[in-house]
Amino acid sequence: MTRALLVLLCLLALSAPALSQAMQYERPVDTAPREKDIGGGYTTPEVQKPLPRGAWLLILDFALLGAALAASVWLTIYKRSRRAVVWLSLFSLVYFGFYREGCVCPVGSLQNVAVALTDPNYRIPILVTATFFLPLIVAALFGRAFCGGVCALGAIQEFVLIKPVRVPRRLDQALGLLKYAYLGAAIWFAIQPAASRDFLVCRFDPFVSIFRRTGFAHMYAIGAAFLIGGMFVGRPYCRYLCPYGGLLSWCARLAPRGVSITPGRELDCGLCNDACPYGAIEKMRADQAGCLYCARCYRSCPVDRKESGLIAIEEIRPA
């Protein structure tokens, strides 16, 4: 618990420079020619996509993110209901994915925060900073609740997972290192001077072209490849590439609470081990760093199913 608090303090300390920069900014649009300057009944076409959102809508987005995180924690580790987590994922996929078209998402926001920390001329709204830190704080307290029912990128992969195959542990661990390399590359390209800056995570986001139903053909192909692979390998992007997942798993290691499989409440029968498509159950215990909060282990657990009333135990009469 003390370790978690320490990490929280560190996170807050880290966020201080970003917060100090996070103020409302005005774009100097006065310099551009306005409709009345042009005259002749000219109307400016709506060329900007996505159009800027009203402030209260941005606050609503952030409130929904917070609510979804709270719901994910509540439904997964207290209610232990897979069904409810699926509904939450569906909501996140529709709202954060297809309606909000994958923006603002904490995964990409790590680049904005990295730039804001390094470039004195770059400012981000406080909501972006908060969007970046909130899932990390939740992860440091409860584990990767963001990955479970909240992340739209995770949800779309969660739904296509039809027949999970077990990735050999060695290979799983080796591929898991890729996300840290990607994290390093994403930060490196983001903190370049403004002229050569590049947001790799957003540019190569495999599913955002599906959410927006527009994009480069090669991004569609990459997205489709991830989804087809994701039918058999559980959430390949989250486990092997997502840079934010790397940050979350660091924070989740310190979580005092989280998805837990105990010999006292559950019975160490190993069914959850077979049910986990992400290889996050090691020696019958949940690995907080790898657990993606899908609650499949609880669905497979006879004890939990009995407690939630899904099954009943009948007495067996001797023959």
Place this chain on the structure above:
Amino acid sequence: MTPRILRRATVLCGALILACCAVLTFDYFQTRLRAPAEEARIAALQKEVRQDAARAAVLYAEQQRITRARDARNARTQRLKWVLIALSALFVTGAKRIIESPGAKPAPSKLPTQSSKTTRRPIPRPVAGSNGPPAVDLAFVNEVVAREGTGPEAAITILQAIQDHYRYLPEEALERVCEMTAITPAQITGAATFYGRFRRRPVGRHIVRVCHGTACHVAGAREISEQLRRDLAIPDGSDTDPERIFTLEEVACLGCCSLAPVLMVDNHASGKLTPAAAIDALDAAHPREPA
């Protein structure tokens, strides 16, 4: 929805997904291939207009035509993308249903052939005297009593030895023990009924323990037991088939829940069973006589 309709609908969805992808890919390459020619044509027309203003109408018409064609294609693409997303959702749902349905794992044709095999194990004649306990040779009882002594403290040891020898506690043997020792019939009956390990009825050659622990119960232990009882033609209220080959026991847990459902034939465990696989496990222990 029946499994067959579900399967067909899923396959249909898959085919439509492929068709959508094909149309989108075709559109994409068609646009890519046509674009340079269209651009060139517009550029040429623009050049002409610069020399001859009368050509402006042609340029305008051409631009309108190209724009309309592109708009139409874009609209179709957008519609197709929504259709594709909806179809993918249906396909994934259907495929998940098919894979998770309990009938998916064993080949569906396997069960009927199994039940037809039942004829190979002779179906019992219901009231052939074979159901009564076989005659018991009591010489062993004398031997045990001589070895273990005649005091009440020897009761359990004697019972264990008798069960080891006869594989159950024959009524005659217990009576003989009472005659020969200081143990009263009440003490014998008390010990023999208190411990679940002591059997009062003759057992078959093999003891089959079907796990009915929580995990196995959930994974279908009841179906396994029922199928075995049917297959072995064990009458209600009994636990042994009339041929006395198998005795069926339902036990609380065999300690390997990850293999659920599990059964043990004597000391050999088989896991991840289906009703058909359970019969196979019994056949492996005691092959059927050919019909």
